[in-house]
Each structure stands twice: as structure tokens, then as C-alpha cells.
Amino acid sequence: MKTRMLTHARLLEKVVYDPDTGKFTHLGRRRPKVGQFDKDGYVKISVDEVKHQAHRLAWLYMTGNYPPEDMQVDHINGVRDDNRWINLRLATHSENQSYKQISNKSQDGRGVSGARGVYWHGGKGKWIVTVKANNETHFGGYYSDVPSAAIAAANLRNKLNFGSVTP
Known part of the structure; x- marks a missing residue:
């Protein structure tokens, strides 16, 4: 099953997200730790052999939906690997750029x-x-x-x- 459009149900079958720490763990694996940094400092997580940005997966996990096409998931504190739920918000591209540190x-x-x-x-x-x-x-x-x-x-x-x- 190699698909870019991961469903909420499939995500819940594969990983657990802790909104207080922003960390994901794989279900049913000996090594449950999940995620690695990409070249830009964001955490990427592989689900069904497809890499996804952790902050977008957190949004899908918590809301059941991907963000709207015209919106981005922004890290409020500007730290790209801080995927705690309280640190994520929706922003337009323009807003996201204006929040840059x-x-x-x-x-x-x-x-x-x-x-x-x-x-x-x-x-x-x-x-x-x-x-x-x-x-x-x-x-x-x-x-x-x-x-x-x-x-x-x-x-x-x-x-x-x-x-x-x-x-």
C-alpha cells in the first residue's frame, strides 16, 4: 500500500502521537521510535513507505483531516522539530512567512x-x-x-x- 494520501484511520493503525511531547511512536514494532530530520530541520515520518512531515501528521492525527489546501501548519515558536500540539496552528503562506524568526x-x-x-x-x-x-x-x-x-x-x-x- 504505497500512497501519498494517508487516511486518518490508517494513521491511527500505524502510529501513536503524544500531543504533550509532539513525539510519534510506531505501533507493533520492536523499535518504536519514529522520525528523522530532513535537510531543513523538519521531522519526517515514514508511514507505509511514504515520508510525511510530522507537523502535518500531527494535524491529521488530532483533527482527523489534513489542513485545507490554502493553509500551512505553522510552528508557533519557530522550532521546526517542536511538534507539540500547543505549538501548531494553521496559517496562510503569507502569515507563515511573516512569523519567521x-x-x-x-x-x-x-x-x-x-x-x-x-x-x-x-x-x-x-x-x-x-x-x-x-x-x-x-x-x-x-x-x-x-x-x-x-x-x-x-x-x-x-x-x-x-x-x-x-x-
Whole structure:
């Protein structure tokens, strides 16, 4: 049985998902541990010889359905292998991209604010706030300091209906 469209019933026959830990275990195997990392840091699980992303399987396991075609399963804390149920939510592609974490660069320099949507504008000598939503870039103003700009970016994301998003 090699199929891409895994049913909820078949999933329940093959694995057990613990929503508190986000871990899956195979049923009826000597080595019940399941899953391995892919090149992007997501956990992949093989069911009936087909690999599936663990966060999508968690959604199927808990709800009985795959996410709608226009939605993605997002990791709220940005940790790709944290598949606890409380860490998963549905998001559009645009929302999912806006939730991305800023890299933890420690050096000073252009664009290294440590806050999403806050970038250095060399010409103005200030921090600029921009947020992308629905394929449009929304301007949030210029700020002298990063904390003020981070708050403005979070407020703009909330205004654009991305939910409660922290700076």
C-alpha cells in the first residue's frame, strides 16, 4: 500500500502521537521510535513507505483531516522539530512567512535589529518598519531606537490580522 494520501484511520493503525511531547511512536514494532530530520530541520515520518512531515501528521492525527489546501501548519515558536500540539496552528503562506524568526546575528550592522520587520535605513539613519502581507509591503514608519520600532512592527502585524505576534 504505497500512497501519498494517508487516511486518518490508517494513521491511527500505524502510529501513536503524544500531543504533550509532539513525539510519534510506531505501533507493533520492536523499535518504536519514529522520525528523522530532513535537510531543513523538519521531522519526517515514514508511514507505509511514504515520508510525511510530522507537523502535518500531527494535524491529521488530532483533527482527523489534513489542513485545507490554502493553509500551512505553522510552528508557533519557530522550532521546526517542536511538534507539540500547543505549538501548531494553521496559517496562510503569507502569515507563515511573516512569523519567521530573525536570525541571531550578534554583530552590529545593517538590518541586524533582532526584531521582525525592523531594518536599518542608512539614508535616513533610522530604523524602518515594514511588514509584508498579501503580497504587499506595508510601511510602519521610521524610529530612532529598535524597541520602539519592534513595538510598531508588532502593532502593524496585529492590525494586518496576523494575530498576537510578539516583537
